[in-house]
Amino acid sequence: MTRTVHLITGGAGFIGSNLVGRLLDMGDGVVAIDNLCRGRAEFVAKYSAHPNFRFFELDSSDVAALRSVLTPDRLPGPITEVWHMAANSDIPAGVADPGIDLRDTFLTTFAILGFMKEAGVPVIRFASSSAIYGDFKDTPIHENLGPLEPISNYGAMKLASEGQIRAAVEAYLQRADIFRFPNVVGVPATHGIIIDLVRKCLQNPKGFEVLGDGTQQKVYLHCDDLLNAMLFIRANATGRYNVFNIASGDDGITVREIAEAVRDRTNPASEIYYGKGNKGWVGDVPRFRYQIGRLAQLGFEPSMGSAQAVRKAVDEIVRQETSK
Amino acid sequence: MTRTVHLITGGAGFIGSNLVGRLLDMGDGVVAIDNLCRGRAEFVAKYSAHPNFRFFELDSSDVAALRSVLTPDRLPGPITEVWHMAANSDIPAGVADPGIDLRDTFLTTFAILGFMKEAGVPVIRFASSSAIYGDFKDTPIHENLGPLEPISNYGAMKLASEGQIRAAVEAYLQRADIFRFPNVVGVPATHGIIIDLVRKCLQNPKGFEVLGDGTQQKVYLHCDDLLNAMLFIRANATGRYNVFNIASGDDGITVREIAEAVRDRTNPASEIYYGKGNKGWVGDVPRFRYQIGRLAQLGFEPSMGSAQAVRKAVDEIVRQETSK
Numbered sequence: 001m002t003r004t005v006h007l008i009t010g011g012a013g014f015i016g017s018n019l020v021g022r023l024l025d026m027g028d029g030v031v032a033i034d035n036l037c038r039g040r041a042e043f044v045a046k047y048s049a050h051p052n053f054r055f056f057e058l059d060s061s062d063v064a065a066l067r068s069v070l071t072p073d074r075l076p077g078p079i080t081e082v083w084h085m086a087a088n089s090d091i092p093a094g095v096a097d098p099g100i101d102l103r104d105t106f107l108t109t110f111a112i113l114g115f116m117k118e119a120g121v122p123v124i125r126f127a128s129s130s131a132i133y134g135d136f137k138d139t140p141i142h143e144n145l146g147p148l149e150p151i152s153n154y155g156a157m158k159l160a161s162e163g164q165i166r167a168a169v170e171a172y173l174q175r176a177d178i179f180r181f182p183n184v185v186g187v188p189a190t191h192g193i194i195i196d197l198v199r200k201c202l203q204n205p206k207g208f209e210v211l212g213d214g215t216q217q218k219v220y221l222h223c224d225d226l227l228n229a230m231l232f233i234r235a236n237a238t239g240r241y242n243v244f245n246i247a248s249g250d251d252g253i254t255v256r257e258i259a260e261a262v263r264d265r266t267n268p269a270s271e272i273y274y275g276k277g278n279k280g281w282v283g284d285v286p287r288f289r290y291q292i293g294r295l296a297q298l299g300f301e302p303s304m305g306s307a308q309a310v311r312k313a314v315d316e317i318v319r320q321e322t323s324k
Numbered sequence: 325m326t327r328t329v330h331l332i333t334g335g336a337g338f339i340g341s342n343l344v345g346r347l348l349d350m351g352d353g354v355v356a357i358d359n360l361c362r363g364r365a366e367f368v369a370k371y372s373a374h375p376n377f378r379f380f381e382l383d384s385s386d387v388a389a390l391r392s393v394l395t396p397d398r399l400p401g402p403i404t405e406v407w408h409m410a411a412n413s414d415i416p417a418g419v420a421d422p423g424i425d426l427r428d429t430f431l432t433t434f435a436i437l438g439f440m441k442e443a444g445v446p447v448i449r450f451a452s453s454s455a456i457y458g459d460f461k462d463t464p465i466h467e468n469l470g471p472l473e474p475i476s477n478y479g480a481m482k483l484a485s486e487g488q489i490r491a492a493v494e495a496y497l498q499r500a501d502i503f504r505f506p507n508v509v510g511v512p513a514t515h516g517i518i519i520d521l522v523r524k525c526l527q528n529p530k531g532f533e534v535l536g537d538g539t540q541q542k543v544y545l546h547c548d549d550l551l552n553a554m555l556f557i558r559a560n561a562t563g564r565y566n567v568f569n570i571a572s573g574d575d576g577i578t579v580r581e582i583a584e585a586v587r588d589r590t591n592p593a594s595e596i597y598y599g600k601g602n603k604g605w606v607g608d609v610p611r612f613r614y615q616i617g618r619l620a621q622l623g624f625e626p627s628m629g630s631a632q633a634v635r636k637a638v639d640e641i642v643r644q645e646t647s648k
Contacts, residue, residue: 095491095495098434098437098438098488098491102434106484110422110426113422114422132487134490143471144470144471145470145471146468146469146470146471146472147467147468147469147470147567148470148472148483148487149487149490149565150487150490150491151490151491151494152491152494153488153491153495155487155491156484156487156488156490156491157484157487157488159472159483159484159487160430160480160481160483160484160487160488163456163472163473163474163479163480163481163483163484164422164477164480164481164484166458166473166474166475166480167419167422167474167475167476167477167479167480167607170475170476170607171419171477171607241473243471283491283494283495
């Protein structure tokens with residue numbers, strides 16, 4: 001019997017490290033790699049003694065390093081599928097320096113595909129993003145929508161990755177699952193609006209500032225639901241190239257509601273100071289409506305809406321930040 | 325009065341070298357760069373004495389080289405717009421080695437944008453491709469179509485380039501024109517089906533082979549019409565991000581018709597031997613219908629249909645190949 005062995009790039013990141021746990025729970029072999037640029041070894045330290053787990057500090061954009069480190073003697077078995085989760089997750093940093101998204105968001109994809117072609121790994125599952133669509137304002141965003149006009153380098157390099165994967169399916173891969181993530185929240189949190197606001201609020205109990213006027217509205221998904229959705233697509237989609245928006249089915253919640261949730265959980269007496277405009281930074285999509293009919297059609301429903309996901313994550317992140 | 329100075333990447337290539345001539349005819353300054361990997365210095369040699377023209381052998385993917393070579397003292401004036409025509413034009417080569425399209429088709433775009441940001445060049449015009457759409461079979465392809473699923477690395481890296489340009493418009497460019505080329509024919513020919521068939525037919529007057537069964541049908545545009553269309557869009561489009569399919573308005577012609585045109589012009593007694601299948605190579609789109617309503621709406625009509633463009637190009641290419 002061929003054993004299932006997963007390679008997770010970005011395996012020590014927020015979502016990657018949660019995925020490690022879920023795949024180990026399934027009894028499969030798991031190889032996590034991470035350059036520990038944004039991920040942290042401590043996020044996967046609890047699995048280090050697990051017989052089916054391996055971790056390597058390794059840059060996924062370095063195909064020579066992948067080739068020399070991921071040798072059969074070091075793995076729990078031949079890799080049968082790749083979960084490509086490594087990427088720059090700091091969108092403003094990528095706007096200031098496009099080289100960051102080039103290297104961490106796209107060249108990782110390019111190198112991983114090269115490694116898979118050489119090693120004969122047939123399946124990739126890819127953490128894409130709603131950012132590939134650009135700013136559609138109130139138009140509901142479904143998977144077949146065009147034109148695709150990403151407004152951040154991050155979105156551009158996720159779109160580039162999708163294109164390169166699609167071409168690889170034509171040439172040598174057996175299957176690719178493309179997961180277009182919304183904003184994902186949960187722990188271990190490393191970046192994002194909730195942890196930023198929680199830290200501000202904890203640092204200064206009198207009050208805290210919010211980028212923009214607070215009307216910016218987005219869809220949020222809790223990491224638990226995201227993992228369930230990806231594993232559901234893995235088990236139930238049947239195509240060679242499967243593209244899915246993943247999100248809760250609502251219209252999202254505003255920055256104001258998030259700030260209030262943070263305040264209420266942390267310090268109900270805090271003031272919230274709003275800025276101007278409804279874009280947090282260049283390349284940020286202020287509001288979008290995400291259609292998840294394809295995922296519902298496949299039979300999956302997330303357990304939490306945006307507001308519930310954010311409230312759960314606020315609670316988890318406050319505990320993370322205050323237990324240090 | 326500010327002078328218009330164009331920088332053309334791939335300026336010694338087939339289309340780039342024709343563009344040099346057209347822009348010089350307009351009285352503007354023209355700086356052509358080319359790594360002479362597929363382009364040839366002889367294609368622009370006739371302009372070398374022109375006071376408004378400069379040529380540099382330079383790789384467009386090397387931002388340090390761009391920065392050090394394209395200094396004010398070497399230019400006819402500050403660059404006011406970039407025509408980014410450099411790319412790998414050999415699609416099968418890019419399928420065999422994805423590194424070719426990464427470097428020549430995408431990293432050129434990435435580096436040029438970096439150079440433009442540093443130098444404050446506000447406008448880019450980009451040679452994109454119908455290959456970004458993937459295989460839509462009989463669905464008419466318009467500019468807003470989705471999903472975008474390129475099936476070649478070439479198409480993927482053209483899509484990546486579009487995305488990166490779109491993000492740059494959000495961040496710092498004033499304007500980008502995206503020209504989605506069909507198959508373009510004319511001289512100086514360096515690659516493509518017509519020159520391949522002409523050479524085969526000249527080498528072996530008895531008969532020549534054709535990849536595939538000859539039913540593959542594509543839209544062709546003559547380079548003269550392409551240049552007219554790009555200059556028309558430059559003059560008449562008013563958006564900050566202008567995307568146009570450029571093509572003749574017909575459904576294209578088949579490989580069989582091209583082979584017959586080559587035979588008739590070269591050696592009417594030649595046999596034509598067809599292969600099997602209607603895909604010439606992995607990543608080739610066998611047939612597509614290209615909508616050009618947006619370009620027509622702007623007021624432009626190409627002067628030749630696909631069949632006329634191919635016949636003209638066959639005549640030009642036979643003369644090119646027999647005058648050597």
